[in-house]
Each structure stands twice: as C-alpha cells, then as structure tokens.
Amino acid sequence: MSAFGAWVERDGLPAFAYRADPREPGPAPPPPSPHQLLVGNRCIQLCATADGTVGLWDERYGGRWLTLGDPTGTGASIITEASSERWGSAIGAWPAGAPPVRTFGPTWFEVSCEYRGLALERMTLCPEGESSWVLVRVRLRNTGPAVRRVAHLEWWDVVPRFVNLGATPAQRADDAGAAVRFDVDPHGDGLAALEQRTEDAAALERQRFARIFGPPLALILEPLGDTPARAIHSDSPHPGLGLATELVIAPGESATLWFRFGAQDGTAVADPAALFANSLALLGRRLPRATADHAPGAEREISWHAAILTGGACRDELIGNHTLDQGSAYAYRMGFNGAARDPLQHALPLVYTEPDLALSVLRNTCAWATPDGDLPYALDGAKRPTTELFQPSDQNLWALWLAAEYAAASGDLAAFDAPLAYHPAHAAHAVPLAEHLRRQFACFADDVGTGEHGHVRMRNADWNDAAIALSGVERRTMIERGESVLNSAFAAWVLPVFAGLCERLGDPATAGRARSLGDQLRERVAAEWNGRWYRRAYAPGRGALGDDSCWLEVQPWAILCGAADEARARELLATIDRQLRRDSPLGARLRWPVPDAGDVMGPPGEGTAGGIWFSINMTLVWAAARVSPDLAWDEWRRMTLASHTDAYPEIWEGTLSGPDAYNAPESPRAGHTWHTPVLSMQQFPVNNMHSHSAPLLAYLRLLGVEPAPDGSLLVGDGAAFASEVLRVESDGHGSIRAKGPMRVHSPHALVEGGPGTIDW
DSSP states (O other), X not given: OOSSEEEEEETTEEEEEEOOOTTSOOOOOXXXXXXXXXXXXXXXXXXXXXXXXXXXXXXXXXXXXXSSOSSOOBOEEEEEETTOOEEESSGGGOOSSSOOEEEEOSSEEEEEEEETTEEEEEEEEOOSSSOSEEEEEEEEEEOSSSOEEEEEEEEEEOOOEXXXXXXXXXXXXXXXXXXXXXXXXXXXXXXXXXXXXXXXXXXXXXXXXXXXXXXXXXXXXXXXXXXXXXEEEEOSSSOEEEEEEEEEEOTTOEEEEEEXXXXXXXOOOSOHHHHHHHHXXXXXXXXXXXXXXXXXXXXXXXXXXXXXXXXXXXXOTTTOSEEOOOBHHIIIIIOEEEOTHHHHHHTTGGGGTOHHHHHHHHHHHHTTSOTTSOOOSEEETTSOEEOSSOOBSSHHHHHHHHHHHHHHHHOOGGGGTSEEOOOGGGXXXXXXXXXXXXXXXXXXXXXXXXXXXXXXXXXXXXXXXXXHHHHTSOHHHHHHHOEEHHHHHHHHHHHHHHHHHHHHTTOHHHHHHHHHHHHHHHHHHHTTBOSSSBOOEEETTTEEXXXXXXXXXXXXXXXXXTSSOHHHHHHHHHHHHHTTSTTOTTOOOSEESOOTTOBTTBSTTSTTTTOEEHHHHHHHHHHHHHHOHHHHHHHHHHTSHHHHHHHOTTOSTTTSOOOSEEOOTTSTTTTSOOBOSSOBGGGSOSOBTHHHHHHHHHHHHHXXXXXXXXXXXXXXXXXXXXXXXXXXXXXXXXXXXESSOEEEEOSSOEEEEOSEEEEO
16 A cells, blocks of 8 residues: 555546645655656646645746746645635645645546535646646535635746756756746736746847747636636735635535636637546547456556656647657756657557657657757757767667557558658758658668677667766777677667568668668677676777676567577576566666676666666566566566555655656665766656656567567557557457558468558
C-alpha cells in the first residue's frame, strides 16, 4: 500500500486518490521535491500538486511556466461565508481536520473537501485536443440543514517564468521580471485578461523576447455557460486574476460553476458541460487497454502510462508538428529538450496507439537536423539547436528506427513524400521526409563512421553521456578515436529494418548500403564476446572496456541484432539474471559489479554506477522475450509503478510517475533517483517520459509486436492489447488499421491488406 493513497477507477480509467497530509512532516530526499504530477493534452500541461494547487506549463514557443507551478501552484477555489469564514481547495485554506482528497486523473486533477455541511469539488481538466487552456468545474453541494450564502472566488496567480538551459535561478527570475509585464483588463461580462506589454521596456529586451519566446502572451480567466461572475485582479504580491460569484444554496441542493484559464487561442466554449463529458469520452476511447495473465497490473498501468506519455506532447509553433521531450528535471528545471533521441524513442509505442502523433514527433525531431543530417544534441528553452554539451553517435539511429517502425505498422508510405522544413535556424529548403532520413543515414555512415576496430565511433558520447569520462582516456583522444560497441550492436539491428523501409520507398541503393553496414557491425559485435558478456567500448591506448564488469546497455542489442545465437543468448541472460538483477526489486542494474567508489554520476548504485534505467531495461525485456519469456515478464513487472510502491511505499517518485533512472539497493537513497551537486534528477523526479514510454513499448515487445527487416510487421501472442489502431488477443488473433498497403506476420498466417482494417 502506498503511504500517499490508493488507486481508484473513474470513468472506467485509473486514477489515484491522494489522502496523505502534506502538512505533516515527513522524510524528503535532497533536494526536497513536492509531490507533483503533470498531465496534459497536445498543447498544455497541468502540474497538479498534493497541496491542492496546480500550475500550467506551455512549450509552444519555448519552455515557460504560465503560472506559479514550480514548486508552488495556484488555481484555487476560495469560499467566503456570511460569517466571514474563509476556506477552500488550496492548502493554506483547507478546513480543519483531515485534508481534502486530491485525485490525480489521466488528464485532470480534483480536490474534494467539506466544511460544516458544504461540500466543495473542484476539477481542473485538460480538454482533449489542442486547447491552450484548462477547463475548471466547481461543484458546491449543501448537505446541511440550513441555507448557505457563500461567495466563491476562482483565483489564479500569474507569474510567467522562462526556463532556459544554463540559466541560474537568479537569471530566470530576472528573465521573468524583465520580459513579462502585464496590463489587467477586467470586463463587465466577467472576463479577466492579462495582456503582456513591452512598450515601456528597453528595445533590446523587446527584441530578445520576440525573437526567443514568440508573440506576446495573453492569458484569460473566463466564466463559462451561465456562471455569473465579477472579474477582479490584484498586483500584490504578484499579478493575479479572479472571478467572484455570489451563491445561495438551499439544503440538499447544489450549484455548478464553470471556468477556463490559460492562453488565449481565439476559441469559444458554448457548452462547458458537453465539452467536459466529450473530453472524458474521447479519453476513454483513445487510451489503450491491456490484460495479461503474467502481469495483472498491466490492465491499469498500460492505460495510465499512455495517458501521461501523450500528455507530455505539445504543439510546436516554431518548428512545426509536436514535441515530446523528456520532461522532468531536464525541461521543467534545467530548460532544455534533449537529447534528440528521447522524443524519438518516446514516440515508438505511439505508433500503435496514436500513429498521427508518432509521425508528428518524427517530423518535428527530424527538422532539428542540419541539412547534412546531423541531429543536434538538444534544443534549449528557446528551441534553439544546442551542440555545446554533447554530439552523440547514436541519434540518427533513433530517427531511422522510428520511421521504419511507423511505416511497418501503418503502411503510410505517402508520409515519406511529404515535404518537411528544417529548423528555422538552418535557413534551408524543405525536402521530403524520406530525404531527411537518407541524409541522416549518410551522416551516420560517413560522418560518424567507424574506428580502427570497425565499431561505430563514440564521438563525445553514445547513449551514455558519461562514456567519455568513464573511459579513463583523455577527452579529445576519446572523442576522435573512441569506439562504441553499444552503438555497433544498436545499428546492427536498426539498419536492416531501415533498409526494409528504403526498399519499400524505391531506394535500393540506400537499402543495400544500410544492410551491408548492418551486417558488418553484427560481425564486429559477435567478436566482442569475452566468455561472459559483450564488451562495452574501445578506448585508444587502453583497448577494450567492459571486460572487468558487465555493462547492461550493450547486452540486449547483441541478442536483438543476432550477434548472439540462442545458446549464447540464454547464457548471457542467465548471467544478467544472476548478477545485474539480483535482489533488485525495480529491475536490472546498468552495471555489475557496482563500482565501490561510484563514478561521475554519483555513489554506488546511482546513475551510471549501477542505477536502474528505463530505456535500457526496455531492451532487456525485449531481448529476453525471444528466448526466456519468464525472465522477460518478470523484468517488466519490476518496471511497473506497482513494484516501486511495493518496495518503497513512502517514496513519491514511482507512485504515479518516475525519473529516467532509479537508484539500486546499493545506494543509500535506494528507490529515489540520482542526485549530484551539479545536476540532479531528484529536483523534479517525475514525468520523465522514459518511465512511461519504456513500459509501453516493452509490453508490446512481449506480445511479439515489432518491425521486420523486410518492412513487414511481426505480431505474436500470450497477452492482450487494444488501442484504436491495434488489437492483439492472447491467442494470436487480432487486427490493425492500416493507412496503406502492409503485411503482418501473425502466429497463424502472413496476411496482406490495407488501406483499411487488416484482420488475422
């Protein structure tokens, strides 16, 4: 049982009723982080906090908190009665006694409390679609014997703050103070608006704001339906908007108020109740469902992970399409979208649930690349390409993978003929998506290239950002001559699958070159078996790295790419089970033996010194599913929120969402996430999209769903999955909704069809 509350079902979907009292002192990891969760639609994210408040995050033009929300929220109902008593939904106004029930839903947050027979229920919802505002429903119900005369105040503090890579807290505060000024415009009809103005600011500030953060920000707080309201505002201690409503509620009766708050988008809401009901109905149809005898928790977790994952998407007004970054401390605290590989891998499971969004993320991220096909490491908070931190050698492979998987699962080859503009920073002409991918393959094959041992060059990182520091070799030498066995094994799987796409697109030359390079790399990886596991890398002057300890990230790819035959794969998995997974309730450690002294990412059991990484353990589940299904299902179960709650019921991260990596049992802070004085995931340890995308993709791989090198889709059996586009039954039967011609290899037959529904 969680120390914070329990899972419930609402509208046929999972939700979490939080009942703990944040006013009570409790253990807090360094640095303390509030109990938060972000949910969203495809445009806005709502940051719900256990103190009953919320904040709004908007990434359309750049990383920006629209309101208080990190770490303190806003968005509250304040009730004043004739006796002048004041109480409400936010922590400072809670009635005495037990705290309100705060329920975290897939796209909404609700606070329910009661004072002397008057019940307050406040729900804030991100409507389905691309609304840039949230819908608020307030219900007041009189359960007492007397008439209640109350004033309800809908209140939002407005403190926009930009979050940008490399900025200090003082600089971020200065950015907000210098670039954001507001005029308040209350209207007689109850509409209150904050219009950003810059005319009295210095010209440099105006230009800087317009160049980086898009058009001036306009926020609205508006009553909807027949809600009567009077607009009020305050500038002390900071700008805020409010709507006041006078109510008389007889015994046994109730009143419902409707509001919306957020960025103006020019839309009107004629019937808020219908919008509310329709959003919940669409949500119920959109989220996938799962059932598995091997993992009963899948029924809840698959729907939940899909909701939080898609809630991290945002329409990109600068580059186009949608972004789906890591979130967590990387976005909400540090202010960047990176690495480029991350949105690409987050979109992989969406191929089977919301393929239009998966394609949109692919197009958005491919646009980051230079016209030569080189993907930058990241975008900063203002969406500018950033190459100063790292230039990893794996990033193009993720774009090729997502493209191939999308085509295999949709048949939508027409998408690759559609033109795609490059990032405005590159000032380059648009080319078809297929040409973007060809250029990215050429960049990987020619510019990244291979080293003297025939492995993919490391550059200054592969998947592991600390790889150069951990090599023990001088930085410049390692960047120029270091080699990654990991990325050789990864490429040996990706390139044949990408070749299958190229053949379907009528590009045999690229297909042949990709297959040939993939075959060469597979042979190189096969030669790296040291009798126990596969080596990790090559460092000039030191030779092979990874003979004295097993680095997990390379091992699953060696199985998946075919470098390990079935006998060797079983032997390797047995070693991983015996060593890396031993006594670890959350899954396999990244490294074993865990370094006694830790490494650059922290003490033993944290980060790269033996931490537990979602994106790596996803590949372990996938590889094990081919030869050791029992181990694969067990590893997937350890990846679940339920497993984290069972092992660490008093730790918030892992209850509803998680970081990119957990600390292993060897860490003094086991079950939390990594923390260093320079960089800390613990600052915002939830809403890292790896903690939601990896369980989804791993579950699909357990069902045998994956692309094949000939461009077809493989589908297995053993458990069930159903979304709006894919249905897989435990007996191997199912269907898929295709946008174009495609082939499916099922346990029963090879079927061809499309466009339309293909059954097997």
